[in-house]
Every structure is written in C-alpha cells, then in structure tokens.
Amino acid sequence: MGHLVLGIDIGTTGVKGILIGPGGERLAEATASHDLHSPYPGWAEEEPAEWWQGVQAVCRQLLRGRNPREIAAVGCSGMVPALVLLDEKGQVLRPSIQQNDARAVEEIEQLRRELDQERLFAITGGYTNQQHVGPRLMWLQRHEPEVWRRTRWVMGSYDYIVYRLTGQRSLEINWAVESGLFNIYRREWDAELLQASRLHPELFPPVHLPTEVVGEVTQAAAKETGLFPGTPVIAGSADHVASALAAGLRENGDLLIKFGAAGDILYCLDRLEAHPQLYIDYHDIPGLYLLNGCMAASGSLVKWFVTEVLGWEASGESYRRLDEDASIVPPASEGLIVLPYFLGEKTPIFDAQARGLFFGLTLSHGRGHMFRAILEAVIYGFQHHIEVLTARGYTIRRVVATDGGVRSGLWRQIAADVLGMPVTSFPEHPGSALGVAFVAGMAGGLFRDWAEIEAFAGQALRNEPNLKAHARYQEAYRLYRQLYETLKPLFPQAALLGQQPEAT
Structure with a gap:
C-alpha cells in the first residue's frame, strides 16, 4: 500500500494539485492554468478538455522523481454544480456551463411560477435560483436542441475528471445536493422536480459520498498522467467543502x-x-x-479590473502595485462604492439580472480608489451573508x-x-x-x-479590527445595501440591453 495521497482541484482559472504524506508533510504542489470564457453577458463557460490537460500536467509534476506506486489514493475537487454533458460514447458535447453562469433567466422565472417553492425548499433546502441545474438544462433544451438530443450523461467538473481517471461515471453527493433536483434528506432524486425541468433520472450517474472509492486509475489514464494503474480514486469533494475541511x-x-x-x-x-x-x-x-x-464574482472581479480596465498583466507585481496604491486610500474609498454583481449574483439575493456598478466616482478618484472599492465590495458581500446567519440566531x-x-x-x-x-x-x-x-x-x-x-x-x-475603520465601513455598508435595493428594478433593463444584437 502506498503512503502518500494526491489531491487535485479544478478551479475557475486553473488546476491545482498537491501531494501529502501521513505526518503533515506537504511534499509537492503544482498548478496549470485554463480560461473562463464569457462570450455573452452573464455567461460562464470552460472547456473540460483544458481541465484534463491541466490534470495530466499537474500529476506529472507532482510525481516527478517518485514511484507512482507510492500513491495510496487520489481525490478530486472542483466547482459545483458545473455542467458537463457527455454523449453515449462519453465524449464532451459542448463547453461546461459553470455554476456562476446567469443565462437561464427565463427558465428560472418559469420554474418559480410552476413549482411550489415551499415544497422545493422543504425537499432540496433551497428555492429556484441561477445555480440550480434544472434551469440551465432547460435552457439547453430550448436553445441547443441538437446538443440536448445527443446528451446521455450530465455530471460535474471533478466528476468528469474522476471519469477520465477511472472510466466510471459518478456524482459526488454535493453536486446532487446543490442541483435543486435532489431530496437532501432521503438522498434521492425527486420525480416531480425532474419532471418540471423535463429531465429523467437516467441522465445522472450514481451518487456517492466523498470518501467512497468509485474506481481505479485505468491503463489509459495512467499513460496520460503518470499515475499507477489500479490506484484508488474517491468520489471527491465540492471545492468549497474541501476548502472548509482544510481550513x-x-x-x-x-x-x-x-x-x-x-x-x-x-x-x-x-x-x-x-x-x-x-x-x-x-x-x-x-x-x-x-x-x-x-x-x-470575487477574485475574478479583481482580475477583470487588472486585465480589462487597466490593461495590465495579472501578475504578482501588478497586484503589489495596486495594493500600494489602495493602501493610501482611506476606508470606504472616499465615497466610492462598488456593487460586485458583474456576473449577476447568487447568495444571498439570488438575482441573475443584477449588474456591477461603480457608484460615487469623481475625477478625484484614481485607480487606487477603484481597486480598494472592489476589495471592500467583496467584504461587504461577506458581511451581508453574516447578517443573514445571525438574523436566524446563528x-x-x-x-x-x-x-x-x-x-x-x-x-x-x-x-x-x-x-x-x-x-x-x-x-x-x-x-x-x-x-x-x-x-x-x-x-x-x-x-x-x-x-x-x-x-x-x-x-x-x-x-485585528480597527474599530474606527469599522464604524466608517458600517456607514458605507448601509449605502451599499441601499444601492442594490434602489437599482434592483432597473437591472432587468440593463440585462435586456446586454442581450440585444447590435444595431446595424
């Protein structure tokens, strides 16, 4: 039996891998980048082939100079619930539709009308929202019928990597839990919810708990990754859940x-x-x-500002310079507030049509103000989440x-x-x-x-918190919350303009 384990995470912008030992040793780490594509406003797609290429590169880096027989098991994590569609032969049919994709606005509204939302919450733990699988699959049925006709299997990002490693189709339980189609208490698909989205349970592979071994590395995958054939591979973990454990x-x-x-x-x-x-x-x-x-959007918003607004390379030096610029700007960025809804928003407002905003911008503001306001906006979003927790007694x-x-x-x-x-x-x-x-x-x-x-x-x-800065931030946070509530009726108009073709 091997004495090391290998972990792989399929992130939004890259694949990360780590090799660890039994005594707390972090023996090797490796990364490989890939791209997030947004061909239309609110869309978020990635290429599963790029994930697999990254996994191959990362595994070979981690195993360099080592006997692959040393690996006792492999685990994969990733974004959830991303959508990977496979045909009967296991071939990918289109780019993955990511969990932060906001295209299925009409389908979300349809399901909100057609489904008893309180029953939905009682079964799945949530109400219809943009992260749910059903609306995105309904969008595919309507807009890409040929792709949908050929679809035999639907799975997540790390489930796809498990499939490439083992040849076994599986779903880790949290993909199912976050799908909006799964009874989280009985651990089974709900027939009424599937029917509402025009789906059938045979689309989904068997559901497994994270620690369950679903297969072993195949000969073909071993040749591509350098792993030893027969190495056990577990069902894996949602990236945020694995991160919570690691923290x-x-x-x-x-x-x-x-x-x-x-x-x-x-x-x-x-x-x-x-x-x-x-x-x-x-x-x-x-x-x-x-x-x-x-x-x-969080770090992706920071990267967008660096690459698209400033036209800089997304490098450590770029971020260091911006940190320096922003550090001399006082808390609350001298009245500049950002709404970070550049990809719509999931929790806690569940508004796919929300849009990003710089509010209060003047000619006295510079890039340091704008950068700091983005950083502050992300934390305002975290504070909003903490408020909805404490409001219920947590x-x-x-x-x-x-x-x-x-x-x-x-x-x-x-x-x-x-x-x-x-x-x-x-x-x-x-x-x-x-x-x-x-x-x-x-x-x-x-x-x-x-x-x-x-x-x-x-x-x-x-x-440690600076209480004077905290008081200032609470004033800005109240305005941050008010901005969304005030602009909420206007966001659908902006979303509609973004979908309309250019005038000729």
Missing part, C-alpha cells in the same frame, strides 16, 4: 471566507438545517453540514480566511475592519486540493482522525 472547520460556529475567483462563505453546524438565503452541503466529515453562500465562533486573496495584507485588514472581528488567515494554504487529498487519505486508511487535518494548515496570520 479546520469542525465545530459549530466556525466560519470560513474564501478569497477565490468566486467569494464563498461557509458556516459549520452539526445538523442538517437549511437556510432560505443560503445553500446547504454535506461536510466531508460525516455528521457535519455546511451552510454556504457564494458570490459569483453565532460566529471564529472567522478563518483562505485562498489567493488572503496573500494581500490590505484585503485581510479590510476584512477584519468591515466585519469588526478578528480574522485568521492562511496565505500559503493549498485549500481545496489539500482538503480533498486528506479525504482520500481517510478513505485509503492513511489517516484515522479528521482532526489530523490541522497538521497541514501552515502558518496563520491574524488581523
């Missing part, structure tokens, strides 16, 4: 904010209890659950932050100041790849206790 969320009241391409927030609890403004997931740890929210025990954005000392401090709470961050934390590697290690017997994950956490940084 040490194991007790009621633990809260994680993720500064990734999307802005995830996760709250740990020991009972399966849905929230009307948040998603619910099964924790990788049996018996625990996660209430979670997701802002469609208490926050501690706040942990991970993912790429926490490398910015400025962004970390803004988080502490806006939230008014200490924030513990792990700037070099591998996140989801580490979490799913640990899940694979539990499945493979390399680890025996979920608490062992803490040995991998790395150096922690703690930011």
Whole structure:
C-alpha cells in the first residue's frame, strides 16, 4: 500500500494539485492554468478538455522523481454544480456551463411560477435560483436542441475528471445536493422536480459520498498522467467543502471566507438545517453540514479590473502595485462604492439580472480608489451573508480566511475592519486540493482522525479590527445595501440591453 495521497482541484482559472504524506508533510504542489470564457453577458463557460490537460500536467509534476506506486489514493475537487454533458460514447458535447453562469433567466422565472417553492425548499433546502441545474438544462433544451438530443450523461467538473481517471461515471453527493433536483434528506432524486425541468433520472450517474472509492486509475489514464494503474480514486469533494475541511472547520460556529475567483462563505453546524438565503452541503466529515453562500464574482472581479480596465498583466507585481496604491486610500474609498454583481449574483439575493456598478466616482478618484472599492465590495458581500446567519440566531465562533486573496495584507485588514472581528488567515494554504487529498487519505486508511487535518494548515496570520475603520465601513455598508435595493428594478433593463444584437 502506498503512503502518500494526491489531491487535485479544478478551479475557475486553473488546476491545482498537491501531494501529502501521513505526518503533515506537504511534499509537492503544482498548478496549470485554463480560461473562463464569457462570450455573452452573464455567461460562464470552460472547456473540460483544458481541465484534463491541466490534470495530466499537474500529476506529472507532482510525481516527478517518485514511484507512482507510492500513491495510496487520489481525490478530486472542483466547482459545483458545473455542467458537463457527455454523449453515449462519453465524449464532451459542448463547453461546461459553470455554476456562476446567469443565462437561464427565463427558465428560472418559469420554474418559480410552476413549482411550489415551499415544497422545493422543504425537499432540496433551497428555492429556484441561477445555480440550480434544472434551469440551465432547460435552457439547453430550448436553445441547443441538437446538443440536448445527443446528451446521455450530465455530471460535474471533478466528476468528469474522476471519469477520465477511472472510466466510471459518478456524482459526488454535493453536486446532487446543490442541483435543486435532489431530496437532501432521503438522498434521492425527486420525480416531480425532474419532471418540471423535463429531465429523467437516467441522465445522472450514481451518487456517492466523498470518501467512497468509485474506481481505479485505468491503463489509459495512467499513460496520460503518470499515475499507477489500479490506484484508488474517491468520489471527491465540492471545492468549497474541501476548502472548509482544510481550513479546520469542525465545530459549530466556525466560519470560513474564501478569497477565490468566486467569494464563498461557509458556516459549520452539526445538523442538517437549511437556510432560505443560503445553500446547504454535506461536510466531508460525516455528521457535519455546511451552510454556504457564494458570490459569483470575487477574485475574478479583481482580475477583470487588472486585465480589462487597466490593461495590465495579472501578475504578482501588478497586484503589489495596486495594493500600494489602495493602501493610501482611506476606508470606504472616499465615497466610492462598488456593487460586485458583474456576473449577476447568487447568495444571498439570488438575482441573475443584477449588474456591477461603480457608484460615487469623481475625477478625484484614481485607480487606487477603484481597486480598494472592489476589495471592500467583496467584504461587504461577506458581511451581508453574516447578517443573514445571525438574523436566524446563528453565532460566529471564529472567522478563518483562505485562498489567493488572503496573500494581500490590505484585503485581510479590510476584512477584519468591515466585519469588526478578528480574522485568521492562511496565505500559503493549498485549500481545496489539500482538503480533498486528506479525504482520500481517510478513505485509503492513511489517516484515522479528521482532526489530523490541522497538521497541514501552515502558518496563520491574524488581523485585528480597527474599530474606527469599522464604524466608517458600517456607514458605507448601509449605502451599499441601499444601492442594490434602489437599482434592483432597473437591472432587468440593463440585462435586456446586454442581450440585444447590435444595431446595424
């Protein structure tokens, strides 16, 4: 039996891999980039072939100089619920439609009318929203009927990688849980919900818990990745769930904010209890659950500003310069406020037609103001999520932050100041790849206790809130909330203009 485990995360902008040992060793890490495409306003697509190319490159980097027999198990995580469509032969039919895609506006409205939303919430833990699978598949039925006619299987991002590794079609349970089609209490597809979306259960592979081994690395996959044939592969984990595990969320009241391409927030609890403004997931740890929210644009908005507005390369040097510019701007950016709804918005407002906004912009504002206002807007979004938690009686025990954005000392401090709470961050934390590697290690017997994950956490940084800045931010936050409520009736008009063809 091998003594190492390998974790792979399919992220929004790249594949990340990690190789870990039994005593807390992080032995190797590797990355490979891919692109997020938005050919029309609100669309978000990726090419599964690019994911697989990235997985091959990452595995070969991680295994360089090692005997592949050392790997006891492989785990994959990724975005959920992304949509990958396969034909009868297992070939990808079109680009993946990502979880933050906002095209299915009409289908969402149709299902909101046709479905008893309270029954839907009682069964699935949520109301019809843009992340649900049904509306996006209905959009495909209407707009790409030939693709839909040829569709035999529907699965998620990391499920597709598991399929490429093992030849076995499977769904990890949290893809099903977040689909809006699955009874989360009975762990089965709901016939009425499937019928409303013109779907049948045979479209979906068998559903598995994260630690279940669904197959072994095939000879073909071994040749492409360098992994040893027969290596066990688990069902995997949703990226945000694996990240929560890696960050040490194991007790009621633990809260994680993720500064990734999307802005995830996760709250740990020991009972399966849905929230009307948040998603619910099964924790990788049996018996625990996660209430979670997701802002469609976070780090992707930062990158957009750097590359599309400034025309700079999205490099460490670019972000360092912008941090310096923004650090001399006072809290609340001298009256400049951003609404970060550049891809519509998921939780907690569930508004696919919401749009991004710079409000209060004057000739006295510079790029530092604009950059800082974007960073602040993401944290305002996190505060909004915390408010919907505390409004229902949940208490926050501690706040942990991970993912790429926490490398910015400025962004970390803004988080502490806006939230008014200490924030513990792990700037070099591998996140989801580490979490799913640990899940694979539990499945493979390399680890025996979920608490062992803490040995991998790395150096922690703690930011204390500045109470004067916090007071200033609360004024700006109230305006941030008011802006959305005021502009909400106008967003559909902007969305409609974005869909109309250019005048000739």
